[in-house]
Every structure is written in structure tokens, then in C-alpha cells.
Amino acid sequence: MTITGFLLFLLLIPLVSPIAIVEISSSPKGVAIYASIHDPIVIISDSDFEMQGWPGNGSENNPYLIEDLEIKSSQTVEACIQVSYTSVYFIIRNCTLTYETLNSGYYKPDGIILHLVSNARIENCTITNLSKGIHLHFVENSMINWNSLRFNRIGTVIYESTDCNITENFIAYNTEIGVFLDGESNRNRIFNNTIGYNQADLAHAEYNAQDDGHDNLWDDNKTIGNAWSDYSGEGVYNISGYANSVDRFPRLVQFDLAGPELYGVTDWRVTVYPGPCPFSDLTIYASARDQTGVDGVFILYSSSLNETWTCIEMTYTPTEQYPDRYIFHIDGPFYSFDFIRYYYVWANDTLGLDSTSEMLGNWNHCIGGPNPFPLIFGIMITVCGAIVVSFIVSRKKRK
Numbered sequence: 001m002t003i004t005g006f007l008l009f010l011l012l013i014p015l016v017s018p019i020a021i022v023e024i025s026s027s028p029k030g031v032a033i034y035a036s037i038h039d040p041i042v043i044i045s046d047s048d049f050e051m052q053g054w055p056g057n058g059s060e061n062n063p064y065l066i067e068d069l070e071i072k073s074s075q076t077v078e079a080c081i082q083v084s085y086t087s088v089y090f091i092i093r094n095c096t097l098t099y100e101t102l103n104s105g106y107y108k109p110d111g112i113i114l115h116l117v118s119n120a121r122i123e124n125c126t127i128t129n130l131s132k133g134i135h136l137h138f139v140e141n142s143m144i145n146w147n148s149l150r151f152n153r154i155g156t157v158i159y160e161s162t163d164c165n166i167t168e169n170f171i172a173y174n175t176e177i178g179v180f181l182d183g184e185s186n187r188n189r190i191f192n193n194t195i196g197y198n199q200a201d202l203a204h205a206e207y208n209a210q211d212d213g214h215d216n217l218w219d220d221n222k223t224i225g226n227a228w229s230d231y232s233g234e235g236v237y238n239i240s241g242y243a244n245s246v247d248r249f250p251r252l253v254q255f256d257l258a259g260p261e262l263y264g265v266t267d268w269r270v271t272v273y274p275g276p277c278p279f280s281d282l283t284i285y286a287s288a289r290d291q292t293g294v295d296g297v298f299i300l301y302s303s304s305l306n307e308t309w310t311c312i313e314m315t316y317t318p319t320e321q322y323p324d325r326y327i328f329h330i331d332g333p334f335y336s337f338d339f340i341r342y343y344y345v346w347a348n349d350t351l352g353l354d355s356t357s358e359m360l361g362n363w364n365h366c367i368g369g370p371n372p373f374p375l376i377f378g379i380m381i382t383v384c385g386a387i388v389v390s391f392i393v394s395r396k397k398r399k
Contacts (some may be wrong), residue, residue: 001147002109018207029326036069037070037072040080043083043086044085049090054066056090066090067093069095073097073098075118078153079109079135080095080098080109080110081097081111082112082113083117084114086116086117086118089119090119093123094123097128098129099113109130112127112131112133112134114134114137114139115138115139116137118141118142119142120139120314121145122143122144122147123147126148127148128148128152129150131152131154132153132156132157134147134155134156135159135263136159136161138159140161140164142161142164144164146168146374147169149170149172151171154178154180155174155179157180158185159182161185165188166189166190166192169194169352171198172197173195177209178198181216181241187214187215187217188216189216189217190217191226195209196286206229208230209240209241211243212243213243214243216245218248222249222250225251228251229253249372256292258290259290260349261290263288264287265284265286282329282330286357289324290349290350292350294347295348296347297313297346298346299312299328299345300345302342303341311346314326314327314328329372342361343360344357344358344359344360
């Protein structure tokens with residue numbers, strides 16, 4: 001190789017030797033991302049699910065899905081979500097339902113109304129500041145699970161409905177009553193719920209539940225009843241109403257009003273320089289704690305704010321130093337992290353309360369241009385090489 005070729009090779013080294021720098025920052029950026037805003041929903045037949053574009057086909061193995069929505073109703077509608085005259089399988093999941101303003105007078109719509117419906121599931125919804133959180137009327141063979149119903153007029157109303165399971169819900173601070181079953185409701189099972197402080201103020205005693213129906217069961221018929229804020233701590237819990245129902249396995253409620261505390265969420269940024277230099281892997285950390293227990297911690301990420309978010313449950317990996325730690329990890333190699341440009345962490349507790357981190361992400365991703373450090377290094381080598389060559393040439397001339 002000639003001296004000129006060697007010098008040219010030294011100049012090209014920085015350009016063909018790309019590196020990737022991963023910068024970790026503890027400062028959160030952006031704001032939280034929530035469910036998609038949606039208008040109130042009215043479905044009055046099985047075919048409406050398909051006509052309105054809800055995914056699924058209505059079978060038991062592939063039910064229609066109404067999920068991940070935020071709906072604020074007004075007085076012009078009966079409910080945030082109303083489903084009537086259906087027999088197909090469907091799920092209402094992960095929805096936040098409320099009234100458009102906090103101070104709005106006595107009349108407000110309901111959260112969810114099911115009328116002449118079977119095979120429904122309502123799960124993991126948060127319903128607040130409405131007339132009735134969930135209103136069942138002529139409903140059969142349906143499940144109400146893991147919902148948070150609070151600060152409504154009535155938590156759950158069950159009229160003329162049979163064979164429904166109401167389990168693991170958080171029903172509290174409703175201004176009239178927590179759970180009500182009328183005289184024609186029978187064979188429903190209400191257990192493992194947290195029910196408390198409904199109509200609880202200085203002027204009234206607590207009014208957590210009333211059962212006027214027949215053969216409704218308030219425990220799992222084995223060992224699990226409900227958690228009550230007004231349970232004495234001894235014996236059974238007597239349910240108000242003509243049915244003379246009892247919860248045979250009650251427990252005193254462990255109460256909180258907040259979702260898990262999220263902290264220590266990794267905020268990372270990536271700068272990628274040109275060339276085939278892969279990342280080995282990706283790890284994001286988060287810590288979550290709650291006085292009644294963390295139920296799950298999830299990371300949601302996307303390459304764009306306007307695209308569908310991928311949701312993956314984080315793995316609980318406690319250590320002596322970090323007892324509340326959860327980890328999201330993907331093995332490399334990667335040539336780009338564009339698929340996780342934005343992300344946030346969501347967690348819920350065993351009472352159905354949730355919390356969301358601020359939105360974080362790869363804010364300085366894909367900043368082009370060569371890394372200045374190898375460029376400077378290459379220039380230094382080149383200059384030194386030129387000096388050496390000049391020195392050798394000058395010595396030859398002297399001779």
C-alpha cells in the first residue's frame with residue numbers, strides 16, 4: 001500500500017466504524033397517554049356489533065370487543081354504553097366512563113346499561129360520577145368482574161336478572177347504595193368484591209347492599225365472601241332486604257382510594273449513527289407498590305402517538321435493593337428502536353384501582369451524522385501520519 005493510500009484509509013476509518021450510544025436519563029418527559037376518546041355507544045341488535053366495526057364474531061371463543069375507550073357522557077344520552085336485545089358473546093373491557101362535568105345536578109346518565117342481554121362480560125372498567133355505574137335489566141349468564149364503581153349515585157343495579165357473576169369489583173363511595181338486587185333477580189353470585197362507604201356521611205349509616213330477590217349467593221359457597229367497610233369482625237354479614245341473605249365468609253375491608261405508586265421508571269434515549277451496528281438488547285425498569293397489593297404492571301409502547309399501542313405485562317423481579325421492581329426486556333440484536341419510540345407504564349391493584357406513569361420514550365432517536373469522537377481520532381492519526389511522512393521525506397532530501 002502506498003503512503004497516499006494508507007492516509008486515505010486512516011481518513012475513512014471513522015466513517016465505516018459506527019457506534020451506538022445509549023443514554024439513560026432519570027427525568028420524565030411528556031404527559032400520560034390514556035384510552036381513546038369515544039362518543040357514547042348504543043347497540044340494539046346482534047348485527048350492530050359488526051355494523052359498528054367492533055372486532056370479533058360474537059362466538060364464545062371470539063367475542064365482540066369494546067375496549068380501551070374513554071367516554072364522557074352528557075344528559076342527552078341514557079348511558080355511556082348501552083347494549084340491548086343481544087345474545088351473542090361480547091366484552092366491554094378497560095373503559096373509563098364518567099360524566100362530562102363534576103357538578104351537574106341530580107340527573108346523570110348511567111355508565112353501562114345492559115337490557116335483554118345474555119353472554120356479556122364487563123371487566124376492568126372504571127365508572128365514576130354517573131347515576132348508576134352498571135345497570136342490568138333482564139340479563140342472563142353474564143359476568144361483571146374487576147371493575148371500579150365509585151362516586152356514582154348507585155354502584156350496581158340488578159333488575160330481573162339471573163345467573164350473573166359479580167366478582168372482584170371495587171364498589172365504594174356511591175351516594176345511595178353500593179349493590180341493589182330487585183325482587184325478580186335470582187341465582188346471581190356476588191362474592192370477592194370490596195364494598196364500602198356507600199352513602200357514608202355524617203347524616204346516614206352505610207348502605208352497602210340490598211337483596212330483595214331469591215337464591216342469590218353472597219359468597220363462593222366455600223370460603224370467600226366480600227370485604228365490607230361496616231363488617232363487625234365477627235360472624236356472618238347480614239345483607240339488607242327481603243331475601244334475608246347473608247355473606248357467610250365476610251372480611252373487613254382493607255381500604256385505599258389510589259392505584260399503585262409508580263416510581264423509578266426508566267427513561268432512555270438512543271442516538272444511532274450510520275452503519276450496521278446493532279443494539280444487544282433492551283431493558284426498561286419500573287417499581288410499583290400498593291398497600292392492598294399490586295395486581296399487574298404493564299408497559300404500552302408505540303412508534304407513533306397515532307398508532308395502536310402494544311401492551312405487554314412486565315415481569316416482577318424483586319431484589320433486596322429493589323423489592324418493588326418490574327422489568328420489560330427484549331433480546332437483541334436491533335438496528336433500530338423505532339418500534340418503541342413512545343412508551344408508558346400502567347399498573348392496577350387488587351381493588352381495581354389503577355395509575356399511569358408519564359409518557360416517556362426515545363426522544364432523540366436517529367440523529368444522523370458520524371460520531372465526532374472517532375472522526376477526531378482519525379484526523380489525529382492522519383495528521384500524525386503526515387508529520388511522520390514529512391519527516392522521512394525531509395531526511396531523505398538531506399542525504
